[in-house]
Amino acid sequence: MGEAIKNRYEFVVLFDVENGNPNGDPDAGNMPRIDPESGLGIVTDVCLKRKIRNYIETVKEDEKGYKIYIKEDVPLNRSDREACTSVGVQETDEKKVTEALKKLKKNEPGTDEKLRDYMCSNFYDIRAFGAVMTTFVKAALNCGQVRGPVQIGFARSIDPVMSQEVTITRVAITTEKDAENKSTEMGRKSIVPYGLYRVEGYISANLARRVTGFSEDDLELLWEAIINMFEHDHSAARGKMAVRELIVFKHSKELGDCPAYKLFDAVEVIKKENVFYPRKYQDYVVKVHEEEIPDSVEVKRMI
Amino acid sequence: MARGVKIRVWGDFALFTRPEIKVERYSYDVMTPSAARGILEAIYWHPGMRWIIDKIYVNKPVRFTSVRRNEVKSKISASNVLKAYNGGDKPLYLCSKQEIVQRASAILTDVEYVIEAHFEMTQKANESDNPGKFKDIIMRRLRRGECFHMPYFGCREFPAHFALCEEDDIATAYDDVPEKDLGIMLYDMDYTDPGNIQPVFFQAVMRHGVLNLADCEVIR
Numbered sequence: 001m002g003e004a005i006k007n008r009y010e011f012v013v014l015f016d017v018e019n020g021n022p023n024g025d026p027d028a029g030n031m032p033r034i035d036p037e038s039g040l041g042i043v044t045d046v047c048l049k050r051k052i053r054n055y056i057e058t059v060k061e062d063e064k065g066y067k068i069y070i071k072e073d074v075p076l077n078r079s080d081r082e083a084c085t086s087v088g089v090q091e092t093d094e095k096k097v098t099e100a101l102k103k104l105k106k107n108e109p110g111t112d113e114k115l116r117d118y119m120c121s122n123f124y125d126i127r128a129f130g131a132v133m134t135t136f137v138k139a140a141l142n143c144g145q146v147r148g149p150v151q152i153g154f155a156r157s158i159d160p161v162m163s164q165e166v167t168i169t170r171v172a173i174t175t176e177k178d179a180e181n182k183s184t185e186m187g188r189k190s191i192v193p194y195g196l197y198r199v200e201g202y203i204s205a206n207l208a209r210r211v212t213g214f215s216e217d218d219l220e221l222l223w224e225a226i227i228n229m230f231e232h233d234h235s236a237a238r239g240k241m242a243v244r245e246l247i248v249f250k251h252s253k254e255l256g257d258c259p260a261y262k263l264f265d266a267v268e269v270i271k272k273e274n275v276f277y278p279r280k281y282q283d284y285v286v287k288v289h290e291e292e293i294p295d296s297v298e299v300k301r302m303i
Numbered sequence: 304m305a306r307g308v309k310i311r312v313w314g315d316f317a318l319f320t321r322p323e324i325k326v327e328r329y330s331y332d333v334m335t336p337s338a339a340r341g342i343l344e345a346i347y348w349h350p351g352m353r354w355i356i357d358k359i360y361v362n363k364p365v366r367f368t369s370v371r372r373n374e375v376k377s378k379i380s381a382s383n384v385l386k387a388y389n390g391g392d393k394p395l396y397l398c399s400k401q402e403i404v405q406r407a408s409a410i411l412t413d414v415e416y417v418i419e420a421h422f423e424m425t426q427k428a429n430e431s432d433n434p435g436k437f438k439d440i441i442m443r444r445l446r447r448g449e450c451f452h453m454p455y456f457g458c459r460e461f462p463a464h465f466a467l468c469e470e471d472d473i474a475t476a477y478d479d480v481p482e483k484d485l486g487i488m489l490y491d492m493d494y495t496d497p498g499n500i501q502p503v504f505f506q507a508v509m510r511h512g513v514l515n516l517a518d519c520e521v522i523r
Contacts, residue, residue: 026405027371036368037412044372045460050399070375071396119379122395133379144378147452151459154316202462204452259448261464 002215005149008256009203009219010249012267013048013226015155016196016281020239023047024190031190032163039160041195045152048199051229053125056221058232060124066221069123069131116146120212127212128222149208150222155199158269159278161192191239194279200264205254223248223302244281246302247288257296266292306421306434307357308441309468312342313415316368317456317463318408322489322502328408330457332365333509336516337491338456339418342463345454347441351428359514360417364476371407375399414456417468442467475512483509490521 015022023043024030033042053068060066112135120127130148166189173179208214223246230241249263266289275283293299319331319338336356343354375397422441424434444450445467454463477483485507493501504522507514 025371026373027369027407033370035412037366042370044370046372046374067396069379069396070399072399131379147459149452151453151455151462153460153462156315200462202453204450206451253449255444255447255449255451257447257449259464259466260453260462261466262448 004209008251012247014245015243018240041157041161043155052225055225149204152201155197157195161195248300250298252296311468312463316461317411317414319457342454352422358419362415375402376404477512
């Protein structure tokens with residue numbers, strides 16, 4: 001892994017969904033999330049982070065340094081030997097190690113940092129998004145919290161989305177008893193006929209440098225993961241989802257050159273005239289007003 | 304008010320969790336002083352200084368919405384490193400299917416505040432540090448939109464945009480409301496004894512849309 005990133009970044013992602021449910025709302029019977037006041041569709045930050053994690057897991061297959069801590073579909077929460085060796089405890093006699101660790105815990109208040117650094121260097125998701133870890137040192141001030149440099153907000157659709165209930169049937173019946181009485185079962189799917197969503201994100205170079213060591217290589221991988229996050233996530237519920245734009249703003253400095261909102265305001269997504277019910281990406285035009293962006297900020301449309 | 308600064312912060316959502324309702328999180332009606340301090344510290348902080356919040360102006364009406372999300376319920380257990388070591392080399396991860404829990408959060412939408420604050424010097428300041436220097440750095444960062452990391456309203460998924468506030472007259476959403484008692488609110492955490500960090504509360508009364516925190520009485 002290389003050095004930590006040296007520039008602050010902001011990014012805008014536009015993604016769309018066609019006849020699918022981008023993010024179900026557990027409060028509303030898994031219908032697509034909708035802001036009740038504006039009717040705009042919502043996709044939570046954690047939903048998108050899940051996709052990014054999944055993509056990295058698929059591509060890197062738990063390669064060293066690119067493990068994913070929060071996984072789907074695997075059983076228990078375990079730790080491994082390497083964490084101990086990395087804090088300077090050799091694996092010889094098991095009892096000895098326990099004692100050595102206890103001693104370490106007492107004498108060396110830096111144990112937590114060592115374990116933290118170990119976690120950061122091994123796990124991509126912790127390096128990018130952070131994590132919360134319990135600590136050995138009682139009343140450690142940050143409570144074992146690692147703030148990652150990558151911060152993502154909620155995604156919102158450009159126009160109000162309509163959620164449509166599709167009733168479906170199936171001929172295979174689950175239980176024998178039901179099979180005696182009926183020959184089909186009804187089910188329901190909630191879909192959004194079309195929605196273009198926009199999400200904004202931030203990457204702090206300072207947190208990368210001081211805490212997690214998120215590097216240039218990691219950043220490249222993040223962009224790749226964002227671009228491809230729906231490509232390996234097809235399912236019956238999702239319909240057709242795709243990332244349409246990834247606009248990256250690279251500041252010339254660690255602290256940044258201008259406020260984030262100015263950059264985000266410069267990205268305008270307009271519904272074309274005489275389109276009343278957007279049903280495809282071509283119904284929208286994306287404009288980046290470069291004149292509103294300071295020259296020192298590098299703008300890159302990655303797709 | 305040489306050490307004072309006024310900043311305008313706004314965003315789509317906010318969640319200032321009430322400590323008494325924090326599993327299914329429920330936001331306070333307005334920003335807490337500790338959240339305001341967090342925002343300022345995200346922009347600039349140095350061990351040689353300490354932020355003190357004087358006033359919080361509530362510029363938009365208080366409105367709630369709710370989101371329910373799948374969350375994991377456990378932290379990475381450092382002591383598991385010990386245990387699992389003795390149990391053999393198993394891979395280290397957390398299974399989101401097993402550790403999952405659905406939690407609702409009542410969050411604020413469409414918020415805007417003006418934070419009026421000042422800073423005080425602490426013992427840890429270097430000899431070359433002085434209030435003027437800090438003030439210059441802060442003003443420069445605010446004017447250019449620079450920050451250490453993006454500030455947020457309570458949780459990191461709710462980013463807080465910020466700008467220097469230069470007006471003297473700030474129109475709040477509750478200019479016509481002489482007094483509104485918001486009950487007892489979290490003031491901040493008391494970090495004086497690192498072994499025993501305690502929350503500190505205060506009686507929050509919003510007068511004409513302003514929460515005045517200068518010499519407010521704190522309750523433990």
